[in-house]
Amino acid sequence: MSVKLIIADGDDIGPQFNILEFGDGTSIGIDFGLGVGRSGPSVPYTPELKRLIQYLVVTHAHLDHIGSLPLLADMVGGRFFEPNFTIYGTKATRDLARLMLIDSSNINRKRGNLGLAYSREAIAEVLEDRYVPMRFRDTVDLSPQVTMSLYRAGHILGAGMPFFATSNGFRILHTGNFSTADQRLIAGAEFDQSGIDVMVLDSTYGGRTHQSRMLSRLRIAELINRATARHGKVVFGVFALGRLQEVIQIILDLKKAELIPNIPVYADGGLAWGVTDIYFSHFSELRWQNITDNPFAPGMMEKGLKEKMFEGVTFIGEEERERLANDSESCVVAATSGMFDFGPSRGHLRNMADSPLNIVCATGYQAEESTGDLLLSTERGSVLSLRTPDGGREQITVNCEVERVNLSAHSDQPELCGFVTRVKPKHVVLTHGSESAKFRLAQALAQLGSWKIHIPVKGEEIEFD
Numbered sequence: 457m458s459v460k461l462i463i464a465d466g467d468d469i470g471p472q473f474n475i476l477e478f479g480d481g482t483s484i485g486i487d488f489g490l491g492v493g494r495s496g497p498s499v500p501y502t503p504e505l506k507r508l509i510q511y512l513v514v515t516h517a518h519l520d521h522i523g524s525l526p527l528l529a530d531m532v533g534g535r536f537f538e539p540n541f542t543i544y545g546t547k548a549t550r551d552l553a554r555l556m557l558i559d560s561s562n563i564n565r566k567r568g569n570l571g572l573a574y575s576r577e578a579i580a581e582v583l584e585d586r587y588v589p590m591r592f593r594d595t596v597d598l599s600p601q602v603t604m605s606l607y608r609a610g611h612i613l614g615a616g617m618p619f620f621a622t623s624n625g626f627r628i629l630h631t632g633n634f635s636t637a638d639q640r641l642i643a644g645a646e647f648d649q650s651g652i653d654v655m656v657l658d659s660t661y662g663g664r665t666h667q668s669r670m671l672s673r674l675r676i677a678e679l680i681n682r683a684t685a686r687h688g689k690v691v692f693g694v695f696a697l698g699r700l701q702e703v704i705q706i707i708l709d710l711k712k713a714e715l716i717p718n719i720p721v722y723a724d725g726g727l728a729w730g731v732t733d734i735y736f737s738h739f740s741e742l743r744w745q746n747i748t749d750n751p752f753a754p755g756m757m758e759k760g761l762k763e764k765m766f767e768g769v770t771f772i773g774e775e776e777r778e779r780l781a782n783d784s785e786s787c788v789v790a791a792t793s794g795m796f797d798f799g800p801s802r803g804h805l806r807n808m809a810d811s812p813l814n815i816v817c818a819t820g821y822q823a824e825e826s827t828g829d830l831l832l833s834t835e836r837g838s839v840l841s842l843r844t845p846d847g848g849r850e851q852i853t854v855n856c857e858v859e860r861v862n863l864s865a866h867s868d869q870p871e872l873c874g875f876v877t878r879v880k881p882k883h884v885v886l887t888h889g890s891e892s893a894k895f896r897l898a899q900a901l902a903q904l905g906s907w908k909i910h911i912p913v914k915g916e917e918i919e920f921d
C-alpha cells in the first residue's frame with residue numbers, strides 16, 4: 457500500500473501540522489498547533505487536499521502542537537475534515553490541552569486576536585465530543601488495513617509518538633517532540649520496534665549536544681549556593697508546562713540532599729498551579745526516584761500528593777512578587793514565562809536585575825530576539841530594553857549575573873543518532889527544526905547508516921511504496 461506524507465506545516469519550529477494519506481483512502485492529520493513567535497500567533501498552513509481528513513492525532517499539549525485545534529470545529533464538513541472526524545491522544549494530553557487552550561484564548565482575547573479567542577464550546581467540541589483517549593501501546597484500527605498505536609515520547613506528561621502499520625507490513629513512526637533520556641519527572645521515550653520503513657524525526661536539537669542532566673542539576677546547586685552565600689536571590693525562567701515542575705522537583709531534591717541551604721522556594725505563574733495539579737493527577741505516569749517519593753507510600757494520598765511532593769514550595773502571585781523584591785532574605789523563584797517576554801518571569805527580571813547579588817537563569821529554548829535571548833548576550837552593567845504589558849518599552853540595567861542551564865526535553869544530536877541507529881528505518885524525514893539543525897543532523901546520520909534522508913520544505917509531499 458502506498459503512503460503519502462504531506463508536510464503541511466511541520467518543517468520548522470512553528471505551528472505543527474502534517475498529514476498521512478494511505479493507499480486505502482485512510483487519512484490522518486498529526487497535530488494542529490499555533491505558532492507563538494514574537495511576530496504574533498500563526499495558524500498552520502493548510503494545503504489543498506484531494507480527500508478529506510478522517511482523523512487527527514495530537515502528540516502532546518504544547519501550544520505549537522494543539523493551539524489551533526478549536527479551529528477544526530469550523531473546518532468540519534468544509535474542504536478539510538470529514539464531518540465525523542475523530543481526534544486521538546492521551547488522557548493527560550487532553551487535560552493539559554484544555555488548560556493551555558483556555559489560557560491561550562484569554563491571552564488572545566486581551567490582545568485583540570479574537571479569531572483565536574476560542575469559546576468554551578469550541579474547546580469542548582475538540583477535546584471532549586471528538587476526542588478518544590488512548591493509553592501508551594494501545595492500538596486502534598483506522599481502517600481494516602491501517603492501525604495506529606501511541607508510544608511514550610518522554611518530553612512532557614502525556615507526550616506520545618504515533619506509530620502506523622498497514623496490513624501489508626508498512627510501518628511509519630512520527631516521533632513528534634521526544635526525549636530518549638529520562639528527565640526528573642518524565643521517563644524517556646520507549647519504542648521497541650526496528651527495521652521500520654519511515655521515521656519522521658523531530659530535529660529541534662539536531663545540531664547540538666546537551667550538557668548531561670546530572671551536570672545541569674549540579675550547576676543549579678552551584679548557582680543557588682553562589683547567590684545565597686552573598687544574600688542574593690535566584691530566578692529561573694521556566695515554561696509553565698513541564699519545565700516548572702522539573703525545576704521545582706530538582707530544587708527540592710537538592711534541598712533534601714542538603715546540597716543547597718534551606719531557603720524559601722517559590723513558584724510563580726498563572727498556569728503553574730493548574731498544570732502542576734494535572735501532573736500530579738496523572739501521578740502513575742510520573743517518574744519516582746526513590747521510595748520516599750513513591751505515591752503509593754503510606755500517608756501520601758491522605759495528605760494530597762501534590763502538597764506532599766511540593767512540600768516547602770509556595771505558589772505566589774503579583775503581590776508577593778513585589779514583596780520578594782524588597783525582601784533581604786535569599787530565595788529561589790521558578791517563574792513563567794520561559795523566555796522572560798511576559799508574565800511573572802519578566803516581572804522578577806525587572807525587579808531583580810539591578811542587584812549584582814542576584815542571578816537570573818534561563819532553563820530552556822530562547823527564540824531569537826526573545827527577551828531571554830537578548831538578556832543572555834547583554835553584558836553586565838549594560839541596559840536592556842524590556843517590553844511592557846501595555847506594548848511600550850522600559851529600560852533596565854542588568855547588574856545581576858545572567859546564566860543558563862540545560863534541562864531540555866528534546867533529544868540532542870547524539871541521542872537522535874542513537875535512536876535512529878536502534879530503530880533502523882529505511883527513510884528518515886527531518887522535521888521541526890531550523891535549517892542548520894536539520895543540516896547538521898543529516899550530516900551526522902549519513903555517517904551512520906544507509907537510510908535515505910529527506911529534508912522536506914513546507915507543503916512538500918513524499919510518496920513511499
Ligand SMILES: [Zn+2]
Nearest residue numbers: 516518611633
Ligand atoms: Zn513540545
